[in-house]
Amino acid sequence: EASASLGQTGDFDVSSDWPAYEPWGAGPDLYRTLNFFNSEYVSPVGDTTNGHYSRWSSPEMDAVIATLRNTDPTDYQATVDAGIEGLKIAVTEMPGIPTFGYTGFITWDQTYWTNWPGAENPYTQPYTHWGPFKYMTPFLEPTGR
Template identity: 75%
Template sequence: MADLSRVGDFDVSGAWPAFEPWGAGPDLYRTLDRYNSEYISPIGEDNQGHQSRWSSEEMDTIIADLRETDPANAEAVIDVGIESLKEAVIEMPGMPTFGYIGFIAWDQTYWTNWPGAENPYTQPYTHWGPFKYMTPFLESTGR
């Protein structure tokens, strides 16, 4: 089955919509770059791009803009990212049909100020990209 997906020999596939989790940070470049038409191969050949082989000129332009946008400029990254999401909604290269329910546990013995329903400053996932946005806000208990 993996070989058929790799060469585009399928009608329907169940796979992640992107190699980088959507929402793992404001910069969607690593998420979207797999849709870049320069990586897409004809059906029957191994593909380096997204297995759906979807691409569009509009998305190529957006990906190029993201590549040239300073990732430290959050406002600019978000503005270009919103344009990419609009294109993805219009073109609908995939339809997510599943959700991810993650359970994260921690205690406050050594660190406090974990995000949660009462303090939602970032996603509370320590095993994905948002951990880097959480770390500066954790407060040591001094133990």
């Protein structure tokens, strides 16, 4: 309980949180991930924030977020290019420092569908319960059973 309330009000020196609403790189469109750093969500310490607990923002990141918001998500290259610019800013400015990763065990059955992503076929992350599922679905192949 204290973690949630202190995090939202900025009353901390160090925090352990997910950096964004979805895993970094769950798909090519990083709008939801980077929008967490949007300066319009920054609140003074002591007030509840709707953005990243670090309260970091920058005009450069705001410009990337605006570009992503206005880019057709089906324009793959433009989406990737804008996302890469946002990642460059995040790496340079370091509003958060990742200290842990997510390890998940994903299983699938090839009775009805094949071409699941995995180590041998890494076309997207294999999580059916996260955002990349929409990038996986078009590549699954029915077995005909």
